[in-house]
Each structure stands twice: as C-alpha cells, then as structure tokens.
Amino acid sequence: MITALCGGVGGAKLVLGLYRTLPPHELSVIVNTADDLDYLGLHVSPDLDTVTYTLAGMSPIKQGWGIEGDTYQALENLRRYGAPTWFQVGDRDFATHLFRTDQLRHGANLTETTKRIAESSQVRARILPMTNDGVSTRLQVGDEWVAFQDYFVQRRHRDAVSAIRYDGIEEASSTPEVLDALQNAEIIVLVNSNPALSIVPILSTPGINDLLIAVSAVRVAVSPIVGTDAVSGPAGRLMKLLGHESSAAGVAAAYAGCIDGIVIDEVDANQADEIEALGIAVHCTRTVMNTLEDRDRLATETVSFARSLR
Amino acid sequence: MITALCGGVGGAKLVLGLYRTLPPHELSVIVNTADDLDYLGLHVSPDLDTVTYTLAGMSPIKQGWGIEGDTYQALENLRRYGAPTWFQVGDRDFATHLFRTDQLRHGANLTETTKRIAESSQVRARILPMTNDGVSTRLQVGDEWVAFQDYFVQRRHRDAVSAIRYDGIEEASSTPEVLDALQNAEIIVLVNSNPALSIVPILSTPGINDLLIAVSAVRVAVSPIVGTDAVSGPAGRLMKLLGHESSAAGVAAAYAGCIDGIVIDEVDANQADEIEALGIAVHCTRTVMNTLEDRDRLATETVSFARSLR
Numbered sequence: 239m240i241t242a243l244c245g246g247v248g249g250a251k252l253v254l255g256l257y258r259t260l261p262p263h264e265l266s267v268i269v270n271t272a273d274d275l276d277y278l279g280l281h282v283s284p285d286l287d288t289v290t291y292t293l294a295g296m297s298p299i300k301q302g303w304g305i306e307g308d309t310y311q312a313l314e315n316l317r318r319y320g321a322p323t324w325f326q327v328g329d330r331d332f333a334t335h336l337f338r339t340d341q342l343r344h345g346a347n348l349t350e351t352t353k354r355i356a357e358s359s360q361v362r363a364r365i366l367p368m369t370n371d372g373v374s375t376r377l378q379v380g381d382e383w384v385a386f387q388d389y390f391v392q393r394r395h396r397d398a399v400s401a402i403r404y405d406g407i408e409e410a411s412s413t414p415e416v417l418d419a420l421q422n423a424e425i426i427v428l429v430n431s432n433p434a435l436s437i438v439p440i441l442s443t444p445g446i447n448d449l450l451i452a453v454s455a456v457r458v459a460v461s462p463i464v465g466t467d468a469v470s471g472p473a474g475r476l477m478k479l480l481g482h483e484s485s486a487a488g489v490a491a492a493y494a495g496c497i498d499g500i501v502i503d504e505v506d507a508n509q510a511d512e513i514e515a516l517g518i519a520v521h522c523t524r525t526v527m528n529t530l531e532d533r534d535r536l537a538t539e540t541v542s543f544a545r546s547l548r
Numbered sequence: 549m550i551t552a553l554c555g556g557v558g559g560a561k562l563v564l565g566l567y568r569t570l571p572p573h574e575l576s577v578i579v580n581t582a583d584d585l586d587y588l589g590l591h592v593s594p595d596l597d598t599v600t601y602t603l604a605g606m607s608p609i610k611q612g613w614g615i616e617g618d619t620y621q622a623l624e625n626l627r628r629y630g631a632p633t634w635f636q637v638g639d640r641d642f643a644t645h646l647f648r649t650d651q652l653r654h655g656a657n658l659t660e661t662t663k664r665i666a667e668s669s670q671v672r673a674r675i676l677p678m679t680n681d682g683v684s685t686r687l688q689v690g691d692e693w694v695a696f697q698d699y700f701v702q703r704r705h706r707d708a709v710s711a712i713r714y715d716g717i718e719e720a721s722s723t724p725e726v727l728d729a730l731q732n733a734e735i736i737v738l739v740n741s742n743p744a745l746s747i748v749p750i751l752s753t754p755g756i757n758d759l760l761i762a763v764s765a766v767r768v769a770v771s772p773i774v775g776t777d778a779v780s781g782p783a784g785r786l787m788k789l790l791g792h793e794s795s796a797a798g799v800a801a802a803y804a805g806c807i808d809g810i811v812i813d814e815v816d817a818n819q820a821d822e823i824e825a826l827g828i829a830v831h832c833t834r835t836v837m838n839t840l841e842d843r844d845r846l847a848t849e850t851v852s853f854a855r856s857l858r
Contacts, residue, residue: 278650279589309621315643319668321650329639332646333625340588340631358629 241423245436247302249429250292255537262362266419272375272439280335294359371410395472428459434476461486464503551733555746557612559739560602565847572672576729582685582749590645604669681720705782738769744786771796
C-alpha cells in the first residue's frame with residue numbers, strides 16, 4: 239500500500255504516474271481540502287476533483303484540471319444573470335458540485351461522497367479528503383486576509399503574501415480512513431504539490447503530523463521547486479511563509495522530521511549535501527513532467543528510491 | 549394594465565400572445581408556484597421559468613418549455629453519479645435554478661429574484677409569483693399523497709387522482725406586487741391553464757379570491773377544456789376534483805363569482821346558454837393555439853371581449 243499526500247494540478251500529475259504504474263487499488267491519496275469553497279451555495283472541492291478527474295482520465299492532460307470537452311452553458315447563463323463567474327465551472331463539473339452538495343446535505347460526509355464520485359468515475363484508488371471538517375486557507379495581502387480562491391484564481395496569485403493561516407484546522411479531525419491509509423502504508427509520498435498551500439494543510443490536520451513522525455512507512459517527498467522556483471504557480475514565493483528558502487533544500491527543511499528521503503531535480507544536485515546533513519536521503523532526477531511517460535518514470539523512480547531506504 | 553393569472557406550458561402560450569399584442573410593460577402575469585420543487589437542493593419554479601423563457605423568446609415554440617438549444621451535460625454526469633434525473637434540467641436551465649437558490653439564500657424573496665431573472669432576459673412584462681411563501685400541490689393517488697412533480701413528470705399524470713390539496717396555502721401571504729397588479733388592472737385574464745393545478749392555487753392564496761370578487765377590473769377566463777377534455781395534459785380529468793364536469797361550462801362554473809366572461813371554443817358553442825345562465829358572458833372562437841398567429845389572435849379577441857363587457 240502506497241499513500242500519497244497531494245494538492246491540485248501539479249501534484250496530481252505525479253499521482254497519475256503512481257496510479258498508472260502501481261496496482262491501482264494499492265494507492266491511497268490524501269487530498270488537501272483547505273482550498274474548498276462555497277460557490278453559489280455549492281460545495282466545491284477543487285483538489286479532490288482534480289485528482290479524481292485526473293485518475294479517471296477525464297482531465298485534459300495539458301491543462302491538468304476540469305473535464306475534457308466540458309461546455310460552459312450554465313456559466314454563460316449565470317453571467318447573464320449577473321452572478322459571479324470568475325470561478326470557471328463547466329457543465330459536467332457543475333454536476334459534481336451539485337451531487338456532492340446534495341449528498342452532504344443528506345448527511346453523508348465528504349469522505350463518503352468523494353468515494354461515490356470516484357467509484358462512479360471508475361477510479362480504483364482510494365481518494366481521501368484530509369478531513370471531513372471545513373478548513374479554509376487564508377492569505378494576508380497587505381492589511382487584508384483573502385480567501386484562497388480570491389488570491390489564486392481571481393487575483394491570479396500576483397499579490398505579495400505576508401502570512402498564511404488555515405482557518406478551522408485546529409477544530410478539524412482527521413478521518414479514520416486517512417489514519418488507516420497512513421498507518422498501513424509501506425511508502426508515504428509527499429508529492430510535488432505546493433508546500434504552503436497543499437501539503438502543510440494536510441500535515442497540520444490534528445493527528446496527521448504526529449502520526450507521520452511515528453509511522454513505520456518509508457516517507458519520501460518530491461520537491462516542487464526546481465532551481466529557485468516552482469515549475470508553475472506560487473510555491474516558490476510562498477516558501478518564505480514556512481520560514482524556508484525557495485529551493486529543494488528549503489522544501490526538505492520544511493518537511494524535516496516527516497520524511498526519510500526527497501527526490502530533487504538534477505539541476506539541484508549541488509544541494510544534496512546540505513539536505514543529507516538534515517538526515518534526509520536524496521535522489522536526483524528529472525522532475526519536470528510534460529508527458530505521460532515523465533509522470534510514469536518519476537513515479538517509478540520515487541517508489542524505487544523509497545524502497546531502497548527500507 | 550392587464551393582469552393574467554397563469555400556470556405553465558398551456559397558459560404561457562396565451563400569455564405570449566398578450567405580450568406580443570399589448571405594450572409589454574402594460575402586462576402583469578401572476579404565476580402559480582404550487583408546482584415549485586426542491587431538486588438537488590435547488591429551488592425550481594417550473595411555471596415561473598416557463599413564462600419567463602416563453603416571453604423572452606428562449607423556449608422552443610412547439611415544446612413550450614425549457615431553453616432552445618439547451619444541452620444536458622450536467623444531467624448526464626448526474627446520472628453517472630446515480631443522482632435522480634427524472635426531472636429534465638438543461639445546462640442553461642440549471643443556471644436559473646442556481647441563481648434563484650443563491651439569491652433566496654442571501655435574503656432576496658421569490659418576487660425580487662424572479663424580477664432579476666426576467667430583467668436579465670429582457671422581459672418587460674411583470675412576472676409575479678403568486679406568493680413568496682412555500683406552497684406544494686399534493687394529489688391523492690390511492691392511499692398516497694404524492695407531490696405534483698411525482699404525479700406529473702415521474703408518473704406522467706396517468707394515475708387516477710381522488711383529491712388535491714395545496715400544502716402551505718393557508719399560511720401563505722399574497723404579495724404587495726400581486727395585490728397591486730390586481731387592484732390596478734383594467735382587465736384580469738384567467739388564462740387557459742389547468743384550473744385545478746394552476747389557477748385554483750393562485751385563487752386560493754389568502755386575499756386573492758376576495759380581491760378578485762371585489763376588484764373593479766373586467767375579469768375574463770379562457771377555457772382550457774375543448775369538447776370534453778383539455779388540449780393537452782390532465783386538466784379535464786382533474787375537473788371533478790373541483791366538483792365540476794370536464795367542459796367549458798364546468799370551467800365557467802368553477803370560476804363563477806370571479807369572472808364576468810369566458811372565452812370558449814367554437815365546438816362548445818352549444819354550452820353558451822348554460823354559462824350565460826350563471827351570469828357569465830360568453831365569447832366563442834377557435835381556442836387551440838398551434839402557431840404564433842393563433843396566440844396573437846386569441847389574445848386580441850380575449851382583450852376585445854373583455855373591453856366589450858365594461
């Protein structure tokens with residue numbers, strides 16, 4: 239059993255590689271839900287959906303989110319009514335949010351609802367929200383605390399961010415399914431998602447960080463930082479919020495205590511000594527994933543590297 | 549000012565004729581909301597939407613409901629998730645329900661929300677829900693009381709119905725906008741909607757029946773019954789629930805006290821004496837509306853007939 243901790247688009251690429259190269263039912267994915275939002279009264283879970291759509295083969299490979307061939311008739315009509323439409327939801331995607339919201343209203347929790355959606359989509363991996371409780375990432379921009387989607391989608395993550403917090407995280411509970419997936423894993427992979435926005439919220443869910451320190455599995459991360467910045471998105475700029483520099487070594491330091499090894503890009507090979515001094519083993523390889531083959535190869539190398547650390 | 553009382557598809561045809569042949573801002577339409585339903589947590593108002601889409605020129609003329617060229621991507625995906633999909637909602641139509649539900653949740657009432665939707669759709673008539681409160685038509689089928697949509701859509705109105713009730717009608721309030729539209733009307737038209745399912749719920753809203761009896765306007769109905777049955781739908785079969793026969797004379801009797809005149813089909817000319825004996829004037833003409841010209845002609849004749857009764 240291999241368990242991945244994952245956020246949205248970037249991390250889902252590696253998770254797809256794991257899913258394609260492992261027996262699919264041996265993979266569990268614990269997914270960040272701190273980006274979840276209410277859009278027109280619908281419970282939207284962007285990272286859960288990205289992982290599900292990606293593993294189901296429904297997402298366009300290049301774009302990495304949404305549903306291939308989706309249309310935007312509902313959104314166009316909502317725009318006509320003057321509803322906020324900065325958050326792009328396709329017609330098929332709306333069905334997911336409608337179904338999820340309806341299930342939650344009828345008493346199902348987010349884990350059960352996610353399972354139904356994944357099963358309906360023929361995904362055989364276990365996709366697990368980090369918690370069934372509401373957690374909301376907020377970022378300090380100037381004097382204001384803005385919601386994640388406002389920062390990321392509406393303002394296109396251009397603002398300087400001075401602090402981050404995960405509202406509700408202290409009251410949130412980790413789920414039996416998440417604890418099981420961590421306790422019974424042979425390997426735990428912190429994939430190359432944004433540390434501050436995707437992985438740290440998962441690690442901050444009460445019980446998870448402690449369990450990750452104590453667990454018997456081999457724990458490896460894959461650095462999202464190549465050189466001094468992320469391949470895409472604001473992961474690099476947000477590293478300073480975690481008290482670390484924007485580098486592979488910075489990522490290793492942010493996860494120190496929770497990982498036995500880290501996969502870094504070959505361009506960062508010169509940081510290997512610095513990372514190994516933290517007691518973390520290093521594997522250098524090409525980490526940028528353009529093709530499906532890139533995803534498969536990085537997944538295979540990551541698992542082999544983890545097995546070598548037993 | 550002309551005010552029409554209306555239900556869904558059948559009645560909307562005549563309302564379209566009124567809208568096309570009158571100065572549009574002189575028309576108010578009071579619409580039945582006792583068919584409203586909760587579908588996946590969305591507030592769906594089928595009759596309000598049918599009237600709005602029809603007057604906006606968005607509905608296919610032949611079908612008489614929904615939005616021309618609408619697609620069913622969301623519904624298809626909902627079916628994949630195992631959600632109930634017997635209620636046909638197109639992608640553009642979903643936007644209407646999402647917008648309405650979101651507006652209601654943020655404190656707008658149904659009248660305000662309907663106005664925003666109509667204005668966004670460039671409809672210049674006033675479309676008014678009969679009440680802002682929840683009313684639900686239920687029909688007794690055997691030992692069971694079934695909701696309107698279950699009877700009408702899911703069971704395709706094939707069951708024998710022994711009784712009808714409008715849950716919540718006694719607690720419902722008529723709105724200032726509806727009272728204004730009745731008090732200031734020159735002519736009030738009870739259009740050829742299903743009496744039991746569409747017109748009587750409006751008349752049963754507290755205050756409306758009394759006002760309709762006392763009002764200064766000329767009040768005319770258009771019979772939905774031609775011969776012994778409705779042109780379409782179960783209006784004929786449901787007349788017995790109102791204690792009247794399925795005929796133009798039965799419709800006149802059901803509305804007695806609320807109308808000064810009635811437009812009946814030329815095939816029912818032999819019932820004129822019986823109706824006039826109730827103190828109700830009669831105008832005979834072709835009432836079946838196939839073409840747009842049929843709608844315009846019947847609307848024009850109905851208004852002329854009403855004016856002749858001053």
